[in-house]
Amino acid sequence: MELRLLRYFVVVAEELHFGRAAQRLAISQPPLSVAIKQLEQELQASLFERNSKEVRMTAAGEHLLGKARQLLALSQQAAQETRDVALGTRGHLRLGFVGSSLYRGLPQALEQFQQTHPQVRVDMLEANSAEQILELQQMRLDMALVHSIQPPETIASQLIMEEPFVVCMPEHHALHASAAVDLAELRNDRLILFSSLVSPTYHQRIYEMCQAHGFAPEVRHEVRHWLSVISLVSLGQGVALVPAALERVGMPRLVFRPLLGSHPSSEMLAMWRRTPANPLVQELLTCLKQAVAEL
Incomplete structure (x- = not known):
């Protein structure tokens, strides 16, 4: 059934007068009749x-009236929601993230985003950087927050x-009272590190930092998440080199100290598919950059 015919039917049913109904519809009476x-022939039922x-x-007409109003309301709702999705005010955003992003402004960005986009549902998936890029390529994520990693050509990225x-x-470590630590002073410590399979870029970066200071680290544990790293440190299982943001975790029995000298930095990047692009990605990016600036 054409929505146009249903709309004509509802107006005639409300007016019970073809002349007045035609005036409401801004058409002449013969085309309305x-x-x-045409609708009656399609339904094989007399409506009036x-x-x-x-x-x-x-x-039959009384039965159709309620159904017709429902269908017209649904069509209007679908049209409005489609416009809202195109404008980025409604929809669904699937977001991947690494654990450290929870201490780099992500919660604050999400709070602001939901305040300005109450009709948007955000689904979140914690995964490592390589897993998130695969999810982007397979269109199971719309946006990813990852560590330093080179994206494929189909993926856009922005440093956050x-x-x-x-x-x-x-807290009982021999260097806990130092204002800053020379990396070479950790040559005899056991290092807790990300698995090279989970985050090869970080694993290699930290290894190279140690090698630049004259030693190859003794790796005690290799884990999948930053919280696992600092949890093992708090249990006295070794030391770790971590992004400064993890100081915000507030886990007991830990001491964080800056490194002396110049070293590579820890980066967080946002990535998304170039096409098809979800308009909500840029909206969340704006909130995320503002949240990071306020940290």
């Missing part, structure tokens, strides 16, 4: 009883923040 007959004095609905690595050590 033809449209109602007509005579020279009045128009009355049949039982960079910050120094700091030393994370147990």
Whole structure:
């Protein structure tokens, strides 16, 4: 059934007068009568009883009226929601993130985003950088927050923040009272590090930082998440080089100290597909950059 025919039918049913209904619809009466007959033929049911004095609905017409109003309301709702999605005020955003982003402005950005986009549903997936890029390529994510990693050509990226690595050590460590730590002073410590399979870029970066200071680190544990790294440090299992943002975790029995000298930084990047692009990505990016600036 054409929505146009249903709309004509509803107006005639409300007016019970073809002349007044035609005026409401801004058409002449003959095309309106033809449209109602067309609808009746399609439904194989008489919708109105007509005579020279009045128009009355049949039982079939009364049944159709409620259904027709529902269908017209649904069509209007679908049209409005489609416009809202195109404008980025409604929709669904699937967001991937690495654990450290929770301490780099992501919660604050999401709070601001939901305040300005209450009709948008955000689904979140924690995964490592390589996993998120694969999810983007396979269209299971719309946006990813990742560590330093080279994206494929089909993926756009933007640097969100960079910050120094700091030393994370147990509170009883011999260097806990130092204002800053020379990386070479950790040559005899056991290092807790990301698995090279999970984050090869970070694994290689930290290895190279140690090698630049004359030693190859003794790796005690390789884990998948930053919280696992600092949890093991708090249990006295070793030391770690972590992004400065992890100082905000507030885990007990830990001491964070800056490194002396110049070192590579820890980066967080946003990535998304170039096409098809979800308009909500740029909206969340704006909130994220503002949240990072306010940290």
